[in-house]
Amino acid sequence: MVFLNFGPDWRRDFTVTIARDLAARVVEGGEPALEGLRGRQVLVRGVIEDNGGPLIRINDRNAIEVLGDD
Secondary structure, X not given: OEEEEOOOOOOOOOEXXXXXXXXXXXXXXXXXXXXXXXXXXXXXXXXXXXOOOEEEEEOOHHHEEEOOOO
């Protein structure tokens, strides 16, 4: 599982989880490597869960989109 944390405290800040095999497909799908998302604006689609903090589980590579660098 890959965790994308959107703040320093995962217990309070927003987190996205993505399975490793799906993360590889996101990268193959033309998106930048997940490590390259730092500081970039992304759009995540899904159901927000309360799992020690707000969390969305990505189950489809179309659920995460890198937005422009504007």
